[in-house]
Amino acid sequence: MMKFFNKKGVRKFFFRWMVVNVVYLMIKATIEHENSGFSMLLEPTSIFYYVTAFLFFMVAWEYNDRLIKTQLNAGGLNLKNSLVIFGKTMLLMVPMTTIVYYLALFPLRDVMQIICEDPVLEFRANIFRAWLLTTAVVFINLFYFSMKQRDQLTQQMENLKKEMLASQYASLKNQISPHFLFNSLNTLTSLMYEDRDLASDFVARLASSYRYILDNREHDLVSLEKELGFMDAFIFMMEVRHKNAVQIDLNIDIRPDKYLIPTLSLQMLVENALKHNLHSKERPLRIAISSIQNDALVVKNNLQKRELKEETTKLGLKNIKKRYAFYTNKQVLVREEEEYFEVIIPLLEENITKLKLKAIS
16 A cells, blocks of 8 residues: 555556546547536536546556566566456456446436436447447556566566676686686796796786786776787797797787777687697797777788697687677678688777667666
8 A cells, every 4th residue: 555655656646647637538528519618527427427437547557557567477478468467357347337337327317417318328338438448558558568578578688698798708718817827837937947037027927917817807898008018918928938939910000098909809819829720930820910090900810720629619709709799880800711810800999888888778
């Protein structure tokens, strides 16, 4: 009972009351053939029809609401249970309207001072109009709740997609970090005996890289400037680790502080090239990272495919594509020719996260 008197309940009551007034006046305007003033609305007949219209509207609307909400809690609306709800509502309203109009137009007509020329015809017209309006209320209500249910399901699907994406991203980062650390520590162990100065520099770059990974582990996007700072340390370690077998060149001709890219995306693409290609001093793997005007970055390597024991899942590329798909319609392009392999990733504007949040809201 208290729910009715809260702000939401009062708003709902007044909205429905206004609907009743509009419908009542529209019906009265269509059935009244003679000019009548305001005083006509205060006559017993007009008051009776107004009160019954209000009663039937409120009962049908509230009862239908309860049936729909019960069904939504039980599993949702569909065509079958919507027809059941319609049938239950009509099962209540048909006898109620029939009994009320019968009593008012026949045994109690004189007592209630209802004026009508032909009670039988009036009775038929009244119950037909009441049933028609009840049907309209029920179907409009069902349509409203069906649209609301669809919007909720759409929002739930969007949330689920984002949760799955975040889970995949976290899983991928967890795979990258131990693998990266294990290989780096192996390289560091060798350097300790070969070149202590280089080993010290290597440790500093490794610490810088892990600081970047830890600082940005919760961020899906990062400025290109920060990513390139990380890549500088990462490239140094890769070249030390692989010596002359790997050559990585950076050629960025744009202001990196003005753009965003998915965190660790460049590192993933470089690791992807190392994983799928043979590299040695005699046949070095050359990886070039460059900008295409203000639109994109391209990561390109010469193709020297190695035979993998297990079929590749392409998890890294799939992950990058999904992350970009959340923020933009621009595509991640993958191109493989006879002599090279390249991936083109779009550059994202600084305000992309704000625009995406605005679009969702």
